Amino acid sequence: MNERDKMIKTGGTIVMVVAGVNILFAIILLATNPNILSFIVTLAISIALIYGVNWVRWLFIIGGGIGIFTSLITFANLAGLGAPGWLWGILWLTFAISVASVLIIAMNKNVIEFFHNAKHGGREAIENQNAQLRNKVSALENKEAQNVKVPCLLCGEQIPKNSKFCNICGGNIEEKEAENKSIKLEELRQKMGDSAQNDLDLLLSDDNLVKEANSLRRLYGKTSCIAFLNKKAAELGLADLEITEEYYDNIIFERLREL
Secondary structure, eight states, X not given: OOHHHHHHHHHHHHHHHHHHHHHHHHHHHHHHSOOHXXXXXXXXXXXXHHTTOHHHHHHHHHHHHHXXXXXXXXXXXXHTTTOOHXXXXXXXXXXXXXXXXXXXXXXXXXXXXXXXXXXXXXXXXXXXXXXXXXXXXHHHHHHHHHTOEEEOTTTOOEEEXXXXXXXXXXXXXXXXXXHHHHHHHHHXXXXXXXXXXXXXXXXXXXXXXXXXXXXXXXXXXXXXXXXXXXXXHHHTTOTTOOOOHHHIIIIIHHHHHTO
């Protein structure tokens, strides 16, 4: 169990104790002053606290603060009435427990972590599971790639796919790929011409548009993304720009990956 899990467990225990004390006092009050509605509300709040309902935590803190304030008013009113000592003892005990409960629920780090986990823990767990799944898929793909042979870009000999260096000639495959990509990119830009290139730079300068295009790519694929970008280019009056699959693969996709 890591440190965060220990904090969550400790926070949950503290909340259960506070909720239990809250229920106990509600039972005592019910016996002395039968108010069923007040008892049901207290019981519901206590159960919600145990389950980590965050907005109920704040309701408890606000309600506790109001209760502390009213207790102080009660003390002031009883001061001149000559209340018996046992009553003062009960009132002060109730007051002390209320203050302690509010401070603990509001400020204790373990309790705060417990409620944070109750609110976000499910989503974080799903994200962690997805990340683990992506890592497993990536590992399987890398393992599969080791069994696939491709020609070395430098010497032409067959080497494992995704190799960083050639095990025959010792050449740096990544550097060669980057060089080839740079050459192809320059050829494409020359093929596009200055006007179309300026139009494309203008189109991709709109971050919101690029984010929308990226969302379409993730949801519906490359074809939908290209169609969307061409439509936007036409709406902006970029007449010299027609985005093709070749432009997308070698120029636009890199821009989309930045977001």
